[in-house]
Amino acid sequence: MSLLKLSGLTKFFGGLxxxxxxxxEVQAGEILGLIGPNGAGKTTAFNLIAGFIxxxxxxxxxxxENIGGxxxxxxxxxxxxxxxxxxxxxxxxxxxxxxTLAAFLRFPARREAEAAAGRILxxxxxxxxxxxxAVDLTLSEQKRLEIARALATDPKLLLLDEPMGGLNPxxxxxxxxxxxxxCRGGVTIIxxxxxxxxxxxxxxxxxxxxxxxxxxxGTPEQVVKKPEVIAAYLGTKKR
Amino acid sequence: xxxxxxxxxxxxxxxxxxxxxxxxxxxxxxxxLLWTVLGASWNLLGGFTGxxxxxxxxxxxxxxxxxxxxxxxxxxxxxxxxxxxxxxxALIALPIGYLCFRLRGPYFALSTLAVAEIIRLIxxxxxxxxxxxVGLLITTLPRVTFWGKAINWESKTPFFYxxxxxxxxxxxxxxxxxxxxxxxxxLAVREDIDSAEAIGINTVQVRxxxxxxxxFFAGLxxxxxxxxxxYIDPDAVFSIALSVEMVFIAVVGGLTTxxxxxxxxxxxxxxxxxxxxxxxVGHLIFYGFFMxxxxxxxxxxxxxxxxxxxxxxxxLGNSS
Numbered sequence: 001m002s003l004l005k006l007s008g009l010t011k012f013f014g015g016l017x018x019x020x021x022x023x024x025e026v027q028a029g030e031i032l033g034l035i036g037p038n039g040a041g042k043t044t045a046f047n048l049i050a051g052f053i054x055x056x057x058x059x060x061x062x063x064x065e066n067i068g069g070x071x072x073x074x075x076x077x078x079x080x081x082x083x084x085x086x087x088x089x090x091x092x093x094x095x096x097x098x099x100t101l102a103a104f105l106r107f108p109a110r111r112e113a114e115a116a117a118g119r120i121l122x123x124x125x126x127x128x129x130x131x132x133x134a135v136d137l138t139l140s141e142q143k144r145l146e147i148a149r150a151l152a153t154d155p156k157l158l159l160l161d162e163p164m165g166g167l168n169p170x171x172x173x174x175x176x177x178x179x180x181x182x183c184r185g186g187v188t189i190i191x192x193x194x195x196x197x198x199x200x201x202x203x204x205x206x207x208x209x210x211x212x213x214x215x216x217x218g219t220p221e222q223v224v225k226k227p228e229v230i231a232a233y234l235g236t237k238k239r
Numbered sequence: 240x241x242x243x244x245x246x247x248x249x250x251x252x253x254x255x256x257x258x259x260x261x262x263x264x265x266x267x268x269x270x271x272l273l274w275t276v277l278g279a280s281w282n283l284l285g286g287f288t289g290x291x292x293x294x295x296x297x298x299x300x301x302x303x304x305x306x307x308x309x310x311x312x313x314x315x316x317x318x319x320x321x322x323x324x325x326x327x328x329a330l331i332a333l334p335i336g337y338l339c340f341r342l343r344g345p346y347f348a349l350s351t352l353a354v355a356e357i358i359r360l361i362x363x364x365x366x367x368x369x370x371x372x373v374g375l376l377i378t379t380l381p382r383v384t385f386w387g388k389a390i391n392w393e394s395k396t397p398f399f400y401x402x403x404x405x406x407x408x409x410x411x412x413x414x415x416x417x418x419x420x421x422x423x424x425x426l427a428v429r430e431d432i433d434s435a436e437a438i439g440i441n442t443v444q445v446r447x448x449x450x451x452x453x454x455f456f457a458g459l460x461x462x463x464x465x466x467x468x469x470y471i472d473p474d475a476v477f478s479i480a481l482s483v484e485m486v487f488i489a490v491v492g493g494l495t496t497x498x499x500x501x502x503x504x505x506x507x508x509x510x511x512x513x514x515x516x517x518x519x520v521g522h523l524i525f526y527g528f529f530m531x532x533x534x535x536x537x538x539x540x541x542x543x544x545x546x547x548x549x550x551x552x553x554x555l556g557n558s559s
Contacts, residue, residue, distance in 0.1 A: 052436070073441045
């Protein structure tokens, strides 16, 4: 059984069909890249899986259970964590407090929650920033804080929404390594990204969507050769 | 130092009616303590969760009417009436919370204003229960003995001690909550509701819990207020002006801190009562003036500013 299975997932915003009959599966332990041009419905798909909006139709099966329409906090408790495309740290709290709040979900006692948060932050390379206020971090650090906070809820599935947007090439290489490390640690990852080089290097499989529909699926090498994908990204040749 | 200072203050407070025997000054201290409770109540919601309520008079009024009606109709001792008043306010907060917290930011604030007006109008028109605009009046208080002596209700001293107890309870509750997991969750809600949901916090439930706790203390204060004044009517306990004064006290004192509401109340009530002598409702002009000064020059409030000078800002488990 796959860890996550979307079947016929559909979302209307008024007359606009933002996600349309989207179906794909994610196996435990893999990194799945979700790509597509701007406005293709990637973030909407994330919001549907994470429970921030409820589907108009279709199913989201997580470990065989339909979680479509569940509230976001309930989805997180089931074991799906997410990051936001535009980072949303608890700005006026410290780095350690940001992650401790998330760790409370699995460790109700403050001391244990803080210890768990400290371990995760160390792994994310933020070990020296524990007392700093989240608002004072650089963008790259805030992106890692966002991932650390998601990891502190001890997820089985992690949804990363453009973790590399706005990073420089060096930071992108570091972030790529980090994503692979997280996956090796036993967390399955779905990853939305515009930095194609990174996603092609890191992902096991890629799903391409456009206008809310899946137009291609396969290994990175297979997907980039498909004419539909090239058309979606570069446009079609005029006759 | 951290333990001696509050203890010394409490001792000084307990001896105050003997040190300062003037009835007006004792009245002033009672009002300061009453507004400390109301400021602390508003702070629990508005400070910790950042959810701005313009309708907190609802809970004050609920407590006041509960105490009055139980005493006048059933003869229940005002002591129990005050506590039950707090519980009734906390209970009323549950449906209000579940309805209004579907809204965010300014829309939530407006909905609290609307609910407060609805409840004021109910109190004004449900004459069989509340006597409507005529109001409720306590003519005689029950004979209560304390250590063998009958309490003299004509003196302000018993009210002073009652106010001390309620104010200490409110401040203690704030201190306990600010160190708890719930307190941490409240701050997460204040900082970012979406992120709070994303880390598994049921933000509606957490906000409703904060509102209900907050309402409990506003209800206690309301019951005490009615007992102290011995007369209430809907405009006296459900008015928007009361709701707004709670905001002033909490903000000027310092949001998200434990002692902030006390500092805010000392400052604003003293000023207000002094000016009230000369200008009637003029005290609200000064409240507004100090609110503007606070927003411009010390948005963290008086106590928040002092804390910045002496230690780090209020965060998880560190908000004296």
